[in-house]
């Protein structure tokens with residue numbers, strides 16, 4: 001459908017435009033020079049390192065730089081020498097048989113990426129394994145905000161490994177130490193179910209890999225799939241045993257999760273057993289006037305930054321507006337009356353609206369603006385959200 005996948009142009013740089021001087025916002029320098037990065041997340045032991053080892057040993061014709069976290073000692077390749085740089089351990093880059101290079105790091109992978117960039121040209125893709133307790137919502141914005149990294153790397157997508165055997169327990173009973181750490185402390189989570197890190201990792205995913213399926217029955221697997229879909233109904237789901245994905249491209253690599261959103265699948269809405277903590281809401285409205293993009297921006301600032309609905313011009317819905325919500329992930333596409341379109345991307349409170357690649361869709365299909373929100377306390381209906389946005393744009 002959306003024909004951009006093979007496009008020569010890498011997607012535009014993800015920048016927090018609100019934090020930058022206006023003249024820098026539209027700078028578009030050599031987008032093809034930037035290297036895509038996929039973040040591989042998932043709870044402790046879900047199979048992240050197994051996945052990376054699989055990719056490092058498969059034939060795929062790509063030169064991938066793989067950054068493993070410190071727990072990656074199950075690597076069945078020779079463990080490289082560890083060097084210490086400024087108190088943080090970064091192991092040296094090691095060539096692997098299929099043309100990839102690999103290193104394992106302690107703490108954040110940002111330093112490893114910086115050391116990696118000195119080897120630019122020797123690889124064309126980066127895979128970063130986050131530690132099992134990392135909240136990808138804290139990592140993804142680095143690639144949007146950090147000007148140095150942002151000019152050489154772009155975020156291709158977030159892949160979350162799910163341990164099919166343990167995930168239900170993790171979602172139901174967040175460990176006490178996790179509660180204390182549960183993502184950033186600046187956010188007031190208000191009352192309600194405590195979000196585990198497992199929730200965060202699933203809710204930020206563009207792709208979910210349901211792994212360890214050899215350890216569960218088919219019925220258990222379906223229950224896990226339902227649970228995952230109820231937390232994040234837009235992520236693509238793949239089922240694996242020992243992280244052996246059916247293919248690598250399109251599953252782990254080349255996700256283009258941030259370039260085109262017109263083909264988002266909304267058909268999985270309306271789950272009977274929503275996860276109590278996190279849910280997905282999709283706002284669908286007709287194309288808007290080109291002059292209204294600024295209003296959409298203002299509406300987003302209100303819901304993402306102030307977590308309040310802008311006062312609606314009128315309220316006709318019988319459903320009350322959620323008043324204690326938190327949006328962790330938002331994606332959207334706007335079709336404008338001048339024939340152009342815009343993509344909206346947000347991870348937590350960092351967001352941007354930028355020009356979308358033209359879509360050569362058959363014109364018989366009616367274009368609709370769509371905004372998908374994943375978060376907490378969003379309510380069971382998209383109606384109050386749609387109403388708020390539409391009346392704000394009116």
Ligand SMILES: Nc1nc2c(ncn2[C@@H]2O[C@H](COP(=O)(O)OP(=O)(O)OP(=O)(O)O)[C@@H](O)[C@H]2O)c(=O)[nH]1
Nearest residue numbers: 044045046047048049050071132211212241242243
């Ligand atoms: N039975 C079974 N075991 C698996 C599967 N995938 C991975 N494992 C095992 O689970 C253990 C943990 O896998 P890893 O790949 O190290 O997990 P990880 O997510 O990298 O773990 P951390 O980095 O510690 O968070 C290893 O012993 C793997 O061999 C699977 O599909 N089935």
Ligand SMILES: [Zn+2]
Nearest residue numbers: 048049071072
């Ligand atoms: Zn690992």
